[in-house]
Amino acid sequence: MDQLISGIHHVKALSGNAKKNLEFYAGILGLRLVKKTVNFDAPGVYHLYYGDDIGNPGSLITFFLYEGLVTGRHGKGMLNTTSFSVPLPSIGFWTERLKRFKIPCKDPEERFQNEIVIYLEDMDCLGIELVFNDKDNRKGYTGLLDEEQAIRGLYGVEIWEEGYERTAGLLTAQLNHRLISEKGNRFRYAAEDSPGNYVDLVCSPESLKGLSGSGTVHHIAFATKDKNSQQLVRKKIMERSMNPTPVLDRKYFSSIYFREPGGILFEVATEIPGFEVDEDPADLGQDLQLPGWLEKGRQKLESELEPLSIHLKSYL
Numbered sequence: 001m002d003q004l005i006s007g008i009h010h011v012k013a014l015s016g017n018a019k020k021n022l023e024f025y026a027g028i029l030g031l032r033l034v035k036k037t038v039n040f041d042a043p044g045v046y047h048l049y050y051g052d053d054i055g056n057p058g059s060l061i062t063f064f065l066y067e068g069l070v071t072g073r074h075g076k077g078m079l080n081t082t083s084f085s086v087p088l089p090s091i092g093f094w095t096e097r098l099k100r101f102k103i104p105c106k107d108p109e110e111r112f113q114n115e116i117v118i119y120l121e122d123m124d125c126l127g128i129e130l131v132f133n134d135k136d137n138r139k140g141y142t143g144l145l146d147e148e149q150a151i152r153g154l155y156g157v158e159i160w161e162e163g164y165e166r167t168a169g170l171l172t173a174q175l176n177h178r179l180i181s182e183k184g185n186r187f188r189y190a191a192e193d194s195p196g197n198y199v200d201l202v203c204s205p206e207s208l209k210g211l212s213g214s215g216t217v218h219h220i221a222f223a224t225k226d227k228n229s230q231q232l233v234r235k236k237i238m239e240r241s242m243n244p245t246p247v248l249d250r251k252y253f254s255s256i257y258f259r260e261p262g263g264i265l266f267e268v269a270t271e272i273p274g275f276e277v278d279e280d281p282a283d284l285g286q287d288l289q290l291p292g293w294l295e296k297g298r299q300k301l302e303s304e305l306e307p308l309s310i311h312l313k314s315y316l
Contacts, residue, residue, distance in 0.1 A: 004233050005176040007190070007197035008154055009223035009253070009269040010049075010060035011082045013126055014072070016214040018046045018065040020123045022308055025050045025061070027315035028101050029084070030145040033285035034275050036308065039064050040250065043294055043301060046308070052141045052153055054284065055252075055275040057223040058196035059138070059153030064218065067306075072213025074127060074160075076204050077263045079217040081119070081127035081158035085195040088134040090149045091116060108132070112181055112188075124215035131155040136195040144312055156190075156198025157220055159264060160210070164201040166261035171199060174236045175222060175268075191222075219257065219265035226270050227254055233268050244268075251291045252277065 015021045025048075026033050034055035039047045045066055051059035061082060074080045086094060091108060098105050098120060105120035116132040133155070140150030161167055164187050171177035177189040177199065185203040199220075210216065224230050230247065234256050237244045244258040253269040260266050278289050288305070290298055 002229075003176045003191065004224055004229045004236075005191045005268070006223045006225070006271070007058055007192055007194075008157065008199070009057040009221040009267070009271070010051075010062055011079070011154065011157060011220050012062045012064070012218045012267075013082070014069060014212070014214050014216055014218055015063045015065050015122075015124050015126070016069045016071075017067060017123070018048070018306055018308055019310075021048065021063055021065060023310055023315075024122050025063075026144075027310055027312065028097070028103065030141065030143070030150060030315070031061070032141040032143055034060070035252065035279075035289060036285050036287065037251075037289045037291075038294070038301060038305070040291060040294070043290075043297070044304060046305060049275070049285075052139070054281055056138075056153070057269075057271050061154070066214070069214040071125065072216035073208065073211040074125075074216070075210030076160045076162055076207040078210030078212075079157050079159050079220055079264055080210065081129055082217065083117075083129040083131045083155035083157065083198075085136045085138075085152040085155035086130050086132050086140075086150075087136075087148060087152070088114070088116065088132045091118075091132050093149045094118065094130055094132075111186075112183065122215070126215045126217070127158070129155070129158075131195070133195060138196070144315060153196050155195045156188075156200060157217075158200045158202055159262070160202050160204040160207055161262045162203075162205050164203050167201055167264075170240065170260050174233070174240055219267050221255070221267035221269040223271050224268050226272055230254060230256060230268055230270055249291070251289075 031050040035049040049062045118130045136152045138152040140152045180188045187201045190197040
């Protein structure tokens with residue numbers, strides 16, 4: 001059977017302030033705001049997508065923005081760290097950039113061979129890593145930063161579990177992943193051994209259980225080619241006696257959701273149709289985009305949502 005899962009599609013997190021979120025991810029990190037829309041299931045709040053030039057799967061981190069949302073807690077049973085891939089020679093640039101914008105971070109450390117990691121947190125204490133490596137051939141978004149420093153996309157994610165075995169079993173049997181490497185209590189899986197696809201399972205039984213809130217990840221989405229392959233994945237999930245949702249229309253992709261054995265919400269999202277269905281590539285992220293069923297309420301939504309804009313030149 002063809003491989004149904006190609007890697008990570010996106011990571012979705014929760015944030016408490018839309019303007020600060022935009023300043024951090026589009027300004028400091030230099031990602032492109034690919035899409036400005038709303039939470040389709042709770043349309044009174046923004047849903048922002050950041051990624052590369054056109055929001056390719058594997059480049060995306062997205063946020064639901066709830067003003068005043070209580071802060072969550074990192075811990076087991078959660079995806080605690082989202083990693084971004086950056087060129088290995090740019091360590092000095094990023095060290096100075098984080099210092100310039102007063103972003104506290106840990107000292108660089110080597111994790112696996114040719115992989116240098118700097119850990120930091122965003123304004124909501126969401127765990128972020130910059131992973132410096134020389135094996136990522138993707139093109140980064142250069143709207144703000146030069147190609148030599150620009151983030152290439154996601155590198156991977158770090159999940160803390162009581163034990164890794166049951167989640168690993170799901171990844172390998174149903175989601176086309178395989179064990180890539182291991183070190184201590186860290187077990188790395190991927191559908192393809194390349195940046196943008198790594199899922200690190202960290203055994204952390206001594207940790208407190210994580211609590212959802214601002215600064216935590218809502219779910220991770222894995223990429224599949226289209227609706228046909230998505231249905232095949234859904235069937236495999238059901239055969240494991242799990243309970244995936246029906247296919248849901250997210251306009252830019254279709255989705256199914258289910259919880260893995262450790263309790264983390266997993267999604268399987270299609271690679272198509274993508275973010276150019278309602279905006280030209282040059283205009284992505286500029287205007288508020290809504291699905292058809294919310295268009296009749298556009299005027300009310302726009303009056304309730306805080307206007308969003310930043311001066312990117314101040315982040316050069």
